[in-house]
Amino acid sequence: MFLEQLINGITTGSIYAIVALGYTLVFGVLGIINMAHGEIFMFGAFMGVVITSTLGLPLWLAFVAAAVITAILGYLLERLALRPLRNRPDSHLAPLISTIGVSIFLENLADKLFGSGNHPVQNSLSEASFTIGSVNIYVVQIVIFCISIALMIALSYWLLKTKGGKALRATAENLETASLLGVNTKRVIMVTVVLASVIGGIAGILVGMAFSSVNPQMGLSFGLKGLAIIILGGMGNVKGAMVGGMILGLSETLVVALGYSGYRDAIAFIMIIVILLLRPQGLFGTKTA
Amino acid sequence: MLGELINPYYLQVASFILINIILGLSIYVTLASGQLSLGSAGFMAVGAYTTALLTTNFEVPLLVGILAGVMLAGIFGIIVGIPSLRLRGVFLAIATLGFGEIVRVFIVNTESLTKGAIGISGIPQLGREILDKLEVIGFDPEILGLKANQFTFLIVFILLLIIVIVLVCFFSRQKNSRVGRAFSAINMDEQAAASMGINVTYYKVLSFTQGAMLAGLAGALYAHVLSYISPADFTYHKAVEILTFSVFGGSEVVGGAIFGATFLTLLPETLRAISEYRYMIYGILLVVMMAYRPQGVIDEQMMRWFKRRKGRRQQHGTENK
Numbered sequence: 017m018f019l020e021q022l023i024n025g026i027t028t029g030s031i032y033a034i035v036a037l038g039y040t041l042v043f044g045v046l047g048i049i050n051m052a053h054g055e056i057f058m059f060g061a062f063m064g065v066v067i068t069s070t071l072g073l074p075l076w077l078a079f080v081a082a083a084v085i086t087a088i089l090g091y092l093l094e095r096l097a098l099r100p101l102r103n104r105p106d107s108h109l110a111p112l113i114s115t116i117g118v119s120i121f122l123e124n125l126a127d128k129l130f131g132s133g134n135h136p137v138q139n140s141l142s143e144a145s146f147t148i149g150s151v152n153i154y155v156v157q158i159v160i161f162c163i164s165i166a167l168m169i170a171l172s173y174w175l176l177k178t179k180g181g182k183a184l185r186a187t188a189e190n191l192e193t194a195s196l197l198g199v200n201t202k203r204v205i206m207v208t209v210v211l212a213s214v215i216g217g218i219a220g221i222l223v224g225m226a227f228s229s230v231n232p233q234m235g236l237s238f239g240l241k242g243l244a245i246i247i248l249g250g251m252g253n254v255k256g257a258m259v260g261g262m263i264l265g266l267s268e269t270l271v272v273a274l275g276y277s278g279y280r281d282a283i284a285f286i287m288i289i290v291i292l293l294l295r296p297q298g299l300f301g302t303k304t305a
Numbered sequence: 306m307l308g309e310l311i312n313p314y315y316l317q318v319a320s321f322i323l324i325n326i327i328l329g330l331s332i333y334v335t336l337a338s339g340q341l342s343l344g345s346a347g348f349m350a351v352g353a354y355t356t357a358l359l360t361t362n363f364e365v366p367l368l369v370g371i372l373a374g375v376m377l378a379g380i381f382g383i384i385v386g387i388p389s390l391r392l393r394g395v396f397l398a399i400a401t402l403g404f405g406e407i408v409r410v411f412i413v414n415t416e417s418l419t420k421g422a423i424g425i426s427g428i429p430q431l432g433r434e435i436l437d438k439l440e441v442i443g444f445d446p447e448i449l450g451l452k453a454n455q456f457t458f459l460i461v462f463i464l465l466l467i468i469v470i471v472l473v474c475f476f477s478r479q480k481n482s483r484v485g486r487a488f489s490a491i492n493m494d495e496q497a498a499a500s501m502g503i504n505v506t507y508y509k510v511l512s513f514t515q516g517a518m519l520a521g522l523a524g525a526l527y528a529h530v531l532s533y534i535s536p537a538d539f540t541y542h543k544a545v546e547i548l549t550f551s552v553f554g555g556s557e558v559v560g561g562a563i564f565g566a567t568f569l570t571l572l573p574e575t576l577r578a579i580s581e582y583r584y585m586i587y588g589i590l591l592v593v594m595m596a597y598r599p600q601g602v603i604d605e606q607m608m609r610w611f612k613r614r615k616g617r618r619q620q621h622g623t624e625n626k
Binding site for chain 2: 048049096097100101104108109110111112113114116117118119120121122123124125128236240243244247278279281282284285286288289292293
């Protein structure tokens with residue numbers, strides 16, 4: 017029983033961690049919080065529903081479709097809602113309000129396109145499970161965990177070892193200096209937003225697989241959890257996103273196991289407020305003036 | 306007669322416009338000191354539920370219930386506001402968003418007290434209560450040629466109008482007072498303001514709490530106008546809607562909130578086809594406004610232009626005499 021809960025917690029936590037990665041990337045480079053990330057994630061999840069349940073196509077195609085759609089959404093987000101605001105000194109709140117606009121637009125667009133309410137997700141994997149000792153493990157859980165870990169390792173490798181990753185980190189450190197040193201910062205920013213969106217889209221499919229249900233409002237609740245995680249783990253910090261995701265996933269499972277399932281969604285918000293008050297830089301963040 | 310001119314539906318819409326103006330003002334006053342609150346729906350819920358529970362369960366007079374709602378929202382405003390001082394703008398917005406959601410989750414889960422997701426119905430209606438009081442002293446709406454329900458809608462509208470006029474006067478005057486100037490100094494540059502001897506902590510909490518109290522007031526009035534509330538009335542959507550009133554109309558001036566709330570409340574009422582796509586339009590509006598006119602439709606320059614024109618006309622008037 018305890019082990020099963022632990023596995024549930026880790027599965028949920030690894031999905032939360034991927035959602036949080038999208039926020040971290042964008043915040044690291046642009047210094048803004050992309051409130052529309054949750055809704056882009058939700059579109060990815062709906063691609064999973066449309067491809068596997070409605071059209072009956074294989075699962076890998078759902079991943080491709082989600083990646084393509086969310087990449088397009090990420091491009092449009094950068095082009096229409098973020099770029100016009102850049103290099104304007106007047107307000108740091110403008111990008112926040114602008115992305116809130118995108119988020120509310122996308123949520124209601126999904127409501128019109130796919131219909132409100134819960135959409136079931138079915139695929140060949142959802143029922144398969146095996147038992148070790150007294151512990152029942154679903155294959156889906158292992159798949160989700162492996163994909164999350166692979167994604168994290170790939171992202172870390174890309175950020176630390178490749179030229180593109182170096183350009184991204186340079187831009188994150190100082191946009192002007194990077195630009196002077198010959199980094200095409202405009203492109204780096206575009207790549208960052210698109211990459212973050214694609215990661216969000218993949219997380220969306222994984223959520224569909226794990227919870228076997230998708231609805232247009234999930235963007236908000238998962239988005240806020242992602243925010244809670246990056247605030248917990250420290251803004252713009254990949255390691256922090258992973259650990260924060262695990263902590264949130266496990267504590268939510270714990271609360272449900274203790275019988276307070278109604279308060280499950282409140283944990284993330286309470287966490288946001290407590291962390292912001294006690295340690296605003298997050299667990300792994302460094303203090304800035 | 307007067308009775309034929311008064312249409313309860315128009316009065317109802319007008320009452321909602323007035324409540325939305327109060328909500329727009331709550332964003333305006335917090336933004337005046339450079340703070341963005343996404344918790345207005347939460348503060349609204351605090352105000353609404355406080356008065357609803359007091360008046361339905363304990364038969365407290367409406368005035369006391371509403372005041373209690375406003376005070377409690379204000380207390381929550383201080384509690385959320387003080388720690389938020391340590392947070393930069395963006396983080397404050399997220400913390401307030403978190404507050405709003407906690408309030409909602411709490412209401413949904415305390416079914417024994419708040420009836421959870423079902424909501425509270427049968428909250429005493431503001432107009433009805435006033436009519437009952439007046440009937441005791443022998444007043445009959447027939448004197449004015451009105452039916453009872455016409456009178457209740459009319460009296461609610463008039464009462465809300467008075468409240469809004471008082472609030473608008475108060476905040477217009479506050480803008481040019483010592484307090485208002487402190488707010489805009491903090492908005493421009495917090496450190497510079499502090500070095501000029503402005504007590505940043507005090508004024509930031511003041512502006513945040515004023516916003517919370519306004520939202521609480523709007524929530525309490527909303528409960529007594531509609532006589533039914535549920536957690537679904539106070540979601541993230543509501544917070545974004547309130548934000549749109551202020552951002553679209555203009556967040557620099559009091560007139561902006563009035564224009565934004567009026568325009569955006571009338572729009573879905575007059576064009577029914579739009580009503581369904583309301584939130585999509587809000588979303589597009591927010592993006593477009595931020596890109597092309599971040600200060601909103603009505604800004605200070607426009608207000609000055611109006612004032613100059615008015616001033617010139619008055620001058621001409623005296624010359625012609």
